[in-house]
Amino acid sequence: MKHSGSERWLPKGYPVTCERVRAGGLNVHLNRVKDPNALSDSIDEEAFGVDERFPYWAEIWPSSVALASRLSKTMIPAGAPTVELGCGTGLAGVAAAMRGADLLFTDYEADALAFARANHAANTGRVGRTRLFDWREPPRGFSAHLVIASDVLYEERFLEPFLSTLRRLLLPGGTAWVAEPGRKIAVGTVERLEAEGYQRALYLEEVTVRGKNHGVWLHRLIRPHRRRRVSI
DSSP states (O other), X not given: OOOTTGGGGSOTTOOEEEEEEEETTEEEEEEEXXXXXXXXXXXXXXXXXXXXXXXXXXXXXXXXXXXXXXXXXXXXXXXXXXXXXXXTTOHHHHHHHHTTOEEEEEESOHHHXXXXXXXXXXXXXXXXXXXXXXXXXXXXXXXEEEEEEEXXXXXXXXXXXXXXXXXXHEEEEEEEEEEESSOHHHHHHHHHHXXXXXXXXXXXXXXXXXXXXXXXXXXXXXXXXXXXXXXX
């Protein structure tokens, strides 16, 4: 369902196109930046120097398509509190919302959240809820039954923050879905969680993005009700 008023939630100053993304059994109408490469010219050099911030949020990545596809085939309890980490334009979160999840989009880029909010409205008829923060340092005071993330583990320095964030956000018995294109750091991260007692299942999702085929790994992690002690 495309919501005709969703455009008013989009940030100003971007040439925008609306693309239909096939995600498993879902057709997602996704507003996105028409030319993501053009954003590189407007990068804040100071911000990039501090944290290497690049407008990755404006791209449609294979991992987000694969996660959306997997979620389209996943039973999600109606109204399940769900957090998407580093949501970008919100493709995976929108897919979860279309399956019944109560979504909170999070990102450290305000414009990314504006697109996610608009895309939630375009596909569900309801404006998406958003929260501006860096997933490596989430605020205290909220949690979720479902946490989803696509391609957030691409550098070694993100391992410990991701572990800490997931332990803080995901409720006992809750489920996390992590999509990644086969990076060693991601595998090491989920293996650490498995050692703590998280139940892990691994799936391979084949997707086509911009005419190219990609294989993406989907890690499903179910948090134990009690944390296992790990011997060192």
